[in-house]
Amino acid sequence: MFQRRVLCGIQPSSVPHIGNYLGAIKKWIDLQNSGDNLVVMLADLHAVTIPREPETLRKSVLETAASLIASGIDPKRSIIYRQSDLYHHTQLSWLLGTLTTVQKVGHIPTYKSKVKDESSIPLGLFLYPILQTADILLFKTTHLPIGEDQIPHLQLCTYMIEKFYHYYKKNIFPVPQMMATETNRIRSLRHPEQKMSKSDIEERSRIDIMDDEKIIQERVMKALTDFNAHVSYDREQRPGVSNLIDIYAGMTDQPIESIVAEAQKDNMNTGAFKKRLAQIIIEHFRPKRAEYLKLMNDRSYLLSILDNGRERAKEIADSTLNEVKDIMGF
Numbered sequence: 516m517f518q519r520r521v522l523c524g525i526q527p528s529s530v531p532h533i534g535n536y537l538g539a540i541k542k543w544i545d546l547q548n549s550g551d552n553l554v555v556m557l558a559d560l561h562a563v564t565i566p567r568e569p570e571t572l573r574k575s576v577l578e579t580a581a582s583l584i585a586s587g588i589d590p591k592r593s594i595i596y597r598q599s600d601l602y603h604h605t606q607l608s609w610l611l612g613t614l615t616t617v618q619k620v621g622h623i624p625t626y627k628s629k630v631k632d633e634s635s636i637p638l639g640l641f642l643y644p645i646l647q648t649a650d651i652l653l654f655k656t657t658h659l660p661i662g663e664d665q666i667p668h669l670q671l672c673t674y675m676i677e678k679f680y681h682y683y684k685k686n687i688f689p690v691p692q693m694m695a696t697e698t699n700r701i702r703s704l705r706h707p708e709q710k711m712s713k714s715d716i717e718e719r720s721r722i723d724i725m726d727d728e729k730i731i732q733e734r735v736m737k738a739l740t741d742f743n744a745h746v747s748y749d750r751e752q753r754p755g756v757s758n759l760i761d762i763y764a765g766m767t768d769q770p771i772e773s774i775v776a777e778a779q780k781d782n783m784n785t786g787a788f789k790k791r792l793a794q795i796i797i798e799h800f801r802p803k804r805a806e807y808l809k810l811m812n813d814r815s816y817l818l819s820i821l822d823n824g825r826e827r828a829k830e831i832a833d834s835t836l837n838e839v840k841d842i843m844g845f
């Protein structure tokens with residue numbers, strides 16, 4: 516009944532790191548290359564739930580777009596566009612927001628983990644899941660490549676689809692299916708007990724995928740491991756070296772056991788293993804980085820891709836928003 520469509524969202528905060536790449540972007544590219552219809556949304560409206568420096572936000576949108584395209588998102592096949600280019604998101608968000616309660620949204624754990632003081636919850640952060648529901652429904656999304664942490668948001672989305680049906684007796688939205696992303700979370704290179712994140716102020720904790728080769732080399736070599744020079748996998752007892760093995764597995768699509776067996780067979784210590792891993796990462800991203808730099812040097816071409824993405828996204832968004840407004844009596 517509904518055409519299969521996958522929505523992929525990323526906050527344009529800067530060049531994505533290798534955790535974003537292995538946990539999300541690489542999977543999106545695989546889906547695209549196996550024939551799925553992808554909408555890749557640069558979620559800049561979501562990004563301002565935390566105040567951003569205007570020039571940084573403007574620049575980050577382009578850096579993120581260029582990183583995704585250079586990594587393999589093909590703007591001819593997939594729709595890649597900037598969320599704020601379509602007013603449809605905020606309008607649909609308002610319309611759908613009328614279908615739920617403050618209490619229902621308040622149960623979503625995500626914003627709670629980001630604020631310490633209940634009396635100063637930014638309204639944007641609180642309303643974030645409603646906007647996200649609007650993003651999903653605007654495209655009549657059937658599949659979402661998201662992690663476990665997004666389950667409460669998906670539940671809210673499903674609840675709002677039911678409410679819409681309850682009030683208006685029209686079944687116009689598919690219930691999106693989660694496409695679980697099974698890989699292990701990539702962790703910080705300096706604090707392997709926490710996940711690698713853009714919001715980590717310590718830059719040495721991550722590898723941004725368009726980093727200079729020297730920086731990649733340095734970050735891998737300086738990744739925190741332990742006093743045991745032997746390569747073995749144990750996420751609890753040896754988070755540092757296990758994280759490097761996880762990255763290796765993600766980069767090569769090789770199973771953990773065979774990576775460890777190979778390292779042991781070659782008598783590699785953690786230092787030699789790091790060297791090999793750095794080389795793999797550098798070689799993987801070398802052509803992509805060249806493409807990235809080309810795109811960043813041709814701003815008008817990059818903007819034309821986003822314009823084209825906006826027009827294609829708008830066609831779908833117009834149709835859904837008109838349908839919803841018509842049903843609601845506008």
Ligand code: ADP
Nearest residue numbers: 525526534535538539662700701710711712713
């Ligand atoms: P960040 O937490 O760095 O701000 P985002 O929230 O923008 O990243 O996430 C974008 C995508 O990347 C999401 O699909 C998210 O699940 C994935 N992702 C983020 N950090 C990691 C990580 N450390 N390991 C694996 N996937 C990650």
Ligand code: NA
Nearest residue numbers: 526712713714
């Ligand atoms: Na995040």
